[in-house]
Amino acid sequence: MKKREEQIVDKKFSWEENIRKVVPYVPGEQPKCQNMIKLNTNECPYPPSPLVEKALREFDHRDLRLYPDPNASILTEELAKYYGVEAEQVFVGVGSDDVLAMAFMTFFNSGSPILFPDITYSFYDVWAELYRIPYKMIPLKEDFTIDPKDYQVENGGIVLPNPNAPTGILESLAFIEEILTANRDVVVIVDEAYIDFGGESALPLLKKYDNLLIVQTFSKSRAMAGMRIGYAIGNEKLISYLHHVKFSFNSYTMDSITLSLGTASVKDEAYFRETLAKVIKTREWSKEKLKELGFIFEDSKSNFIFASHPEKKAEEIYAYLRSKNIFVRYFKKPRIDNYLRISIGTDEEMEILVKELTEFLM
């Protein structure tokens, strides 16, 4: 088998010259062990709403023979109602990765570089490369916060995650507004994948700023990473341009089951709030315990903690935890190669994590 693969890789085909070659993005590890504690991809430790289960049980498989609604109306309308906006202000896609990639393709089309932090979601530069969008990564300050002045230069657009990942640091609405005010001629994307865990969404700024696009996801706070739902909210014209590009690419991206289950999730506000409260409570407990163990970290308003330890190398801690079947995220990248990103699990999972860390560090 190995030999066969090598032959394929070595062989040069004549059609290869004119194809698009990209540095392949390697997705985060999705280990498949039994009884592992999985704290490496910021998934929610609790299941989706019982209304999602009900929608799944009631879905009629015979409906699958028909194409889904290309406008994803039930879901966009439910989201619009939830956020108090028009349905025409909502765009849905196959995870926020799909939504963000479409937004990059649609809005970042000038000769000037788009701007985003050097330490941030690792897909931004991948999309910029893929769509050949010039870009400039702006270094975070030493304490991993963002200096809004750095974003007041000539640019072709801006992407800011708030809270930022993997740092978990939240910026204020005043900060977001400062950047919007200084950049009225380009589209500013605020990636709010983690906003539900304690941040304030930029939604109220939509009335004032027609160049603002807010992107959120069902993968974290709604416990539906496996279902692939992301969405963008913005000015109706901004959203219409996004729809034009999406319809030029694939009219039917959201399948019928996803539309039904996604809608059910949005309807269950009580369960949503309850789940968030549990995750936040566990996060605060985990912060205390990690602090006691000597870990250093900025305050996180997300569902993970980005921490380093003054006495032990992050890579070593990562390897130790792995040997104990506990998976956290380690990035072998400049500036952050001594940090671990630890997703918030259940209380039981975090207790085991703390126990193992105590064993290793003490």
Next chain:
Amino acid sequence: MKKREEQIVDKKFSWEENIRKVVPYVPGEQPKCQNMIKLNTNECPYPPSPLVEKALREFDHRDLRLYPDPNASILTEELAKYYGVEAEQVFVGVGSDDVLAMAFMTFFNSGSPILFPDITYSFYDVWAELYRIPYKMIPLKEDFTIDPKDYQVENGGIVLPNPNAPTGILESLAFIEEILTANRDVVVIVDEAYIDFGGESALPLLKKYDNLLIVQTFSKSRAMAGMRIGYAIGNEKLISYLHHVKFSFNSYTMDSITLSLGTASVKDEAYFRETLAKVIKTREWSKEKLKELGFIFEDSKSNFIFASHPEKKAEEIYAYLRSKNIFVRYFKKPRIDNYLRISIGTDEEMEILVKELTEFLM
């Protein structure tokens, strides 16, 4: 409301200058009437396999909190087994639209125009425009067949649907091979969305031609349009390039439920064959009846018939059927604006269609 929309459309925002503007593709009509007969988007009139229903009933909603397998292994491995190829030769996506769009982006990257017929799947030129790929549409012959000599000129790649849509005409493997032989330096995509309804797949040519990419879908013959599954089969290196681009775009396009239900469908060969046989039988019956009514059409090996009538304008027949709650597809496009594309429904649906056509024409 109308007024609000007009204001939005009229208003020119300063960020609009540098965004990507595309002519929005308008998806085919998806009417939502009660008791309609829907013969306009080539959906299967029968439900998906009972194994799909079983997989749906057994899916544990709690698993949705986790990201899906980015490699979509259960589905790619099942497809590989089914077709007798390696798993590394299979690429899956959100419908064949997703697969084809990724293939256009990956493989059509030279300065020479890609080639496809003037009458064909209406998305090819949309993708070419979107990705700024130069293209040349080659007119079909008068009888709607393809002249392989037309594809023996300098080009940056070729896309051929077989059977072609909306004509339904099938070309032979010798024809496909003639085009492959003459175009070893570019990627040739054969879009086999309708191949299961009586055509011979180009799969056996894969061993000989490393530049061949075959694309198929679950939307027609597998009755799963609502689930969004398409796939490509080709040389391992070809497929690896496609994966590189896909992973640069969105690592998790195939959700967990889709992977499970798609796999279940492939496992039920008996049901698949039975459904196909029913559709083919109804198609042949429908051909007879349409001929008796004076319709003219080339032989179709797909799940639709592309027909015109010497005495009545297609647009009028279309409007009449619509008034009777029967939806067929009418394209207001040069060369085909006197044709109707009629999907094959159940026996009962086709009997009602024939009855209404008789009423209108006789």
